[in-house]
Amino acid sequence: MSDYVLETVDLGISFGGLKAAQGINLKIKKNEIYGLIGPNGAGKTTVFNMLTGVYQPTTGEFYLSGEKLNGASQESINKKGIARTFQNIRLFNNMTVVRNVMVGLHNRPEYRCGFFTSVFRLPRHFKVEKQMRKKAKELLDIFGLLDDRNNLACNLPYGKQRKLEIARALATDPKLLLLDEPAAGMNPQETAELVETIRFVRDRFDMTILLIEHDMSLVSSICERLTVLNFGTVLAEGETAEVLKDPEVIRAYLGDDE
């Protein structure tokens, strides 16, 4: 079971009578870039919300490296090692870039620092703050955001905000990174850059990545395997090239000939 970083078994959720997602079985190996695609309203983001604890699944279970995680709160799921970015960027807008990343570093055991340690300014507080800042700068440097570190997050251009969101997610030291439409609103050049960034993150941080994306060029160039959702159920899954040739998938995207 723990061959897989993420394994979902018959995962599903219904809101009242509406079955938003059902029978989702994902098996994601370590170091894999896995795509989750489907037409609008297929339930992709719902799956993400279940995996991060925003929604509690009504059926099925999911396991991170063999550890059952459903029923846990968002905070504890993040502590166990699932980090995410959002479809509509959610940064801490009124904080500087470096502080955004430092919030991500918050829970790491090496930066543990009690409330009263900080209030009374004991030596440990200064040590931890210094280390956190250094680590945050390292992360920003990797994403080319070091020069913007003292700007407010809301003043960054769009592409950099996306990068900052990924940097913040990585700061929480996850085992699995969930990217929700990372290329939304980007031009082809920015998308190409993003592909490089995602590959780089995978190699550098030894990361497993699950991403939702509409941009087929990005999906076909980066994802090793895919799951296609339609109306909350799995339509197809497997190797990227094969799945994209599947007539069912093409019909779901382009419609029937009638």
Add this chain to the structure above:
Amino acid sequence: MKNIGLALKKIKWKHYVNYVIVLAALIVLLIAGASGGLKASTNELVLKIAISIVLAVSLSIVVGFLGELSLGHAGFMCVGAYIGGKVAVVISEKLGGGIVTFLISLIVGGLCAAVCGFVIGLPALRLRGDYLAIVTLAFGEIVKVIFQQSKAFGANLGFDTLRYDKSFRQNFYIIALILVLVTLAVTQNMIRSKHGRAITAIRDNEIAARASGVDVTKYKLIAFVVSAFFAGIAGVMFACTFSTVQAPKFGYNYSIEILVMVVLGGMGNITGTILSASLITFLNVKLSTVLTGDLAVVKDLVYALILVLIVIYTNAPAFKTFREKHNLKAFTLRIFKPKKDPSRIRDDEAKWSNIPTKINMDELLTVDLKVQESVQSPDKGGKNK
């Protein structure tokens, strides 16, 4: 020598502005006190301002940094004033009316208010915005009514607080300002740490904060508890300053007044909060001493007018250029104008009048204008034809 200079440069002076303001006030008062003693009215004014600052800074934790609207801050103060004041009366029989009694009552009052803060913090985890404001508003009123109805605290008339020893009362302003410093230190140290970052992250985006592993429950409770603790301390200071504690004082209006101090000072700006708390309290006290008799009716009107004018001045677009010319930064720049090193003047800064040219300006300016007229006249004549 160089090392000291470097070390001084490294210190972030911005972080210590607030302490400097309060310490300067304390020193001025100490000198005034030593050279002839403070007038009773000045003493009372200083105490009122100190209480306001503690209240406003503690409220700014919840409103400015956590981003939740709390309208029941006077309720926490009420708890501190009643319980701290009563504890002081009870224990003074054994410990006398000195600083020991005061400190014990201070801690008991603060802790009781902190417990109330915890209780109010619990619904705050589920409610947001207006709904939380309603809950805190109700809390403030309920606390007030409970104390007003309880016989142990003198029901409607309130109770007489402990009359502290004269030496303690006369020097109470020193202790009050030290308490202001403690409040500032705890608040700022909390905000400028990873815990404060977590609190401001919740304010900026709660969903993202949760997804980044911030324990929202814990930090909301911490913010409410710390805020309530210092409101309780302000309450005990209040009970120590005035001879009676009566519930109607801690009504809805007082909560709003504290909120006005925070909003006027700028959300999440502690220096601004200190200044606006001092200003508003000063204004209130002065207005009620100046406008006596029949004029007392217009006190609220004048107070409101001044607030409206301040808001218009700080926000209206019409005053924008005026503000930019006459703000604190421009003022300090005018006083400490950096000396210009001629070698460092950039091209676009150089004054054109200083540049030697071959053109004789005087000659240019005294050109005979009649010549031009004569050139123009045939043209005009031509048009007339």
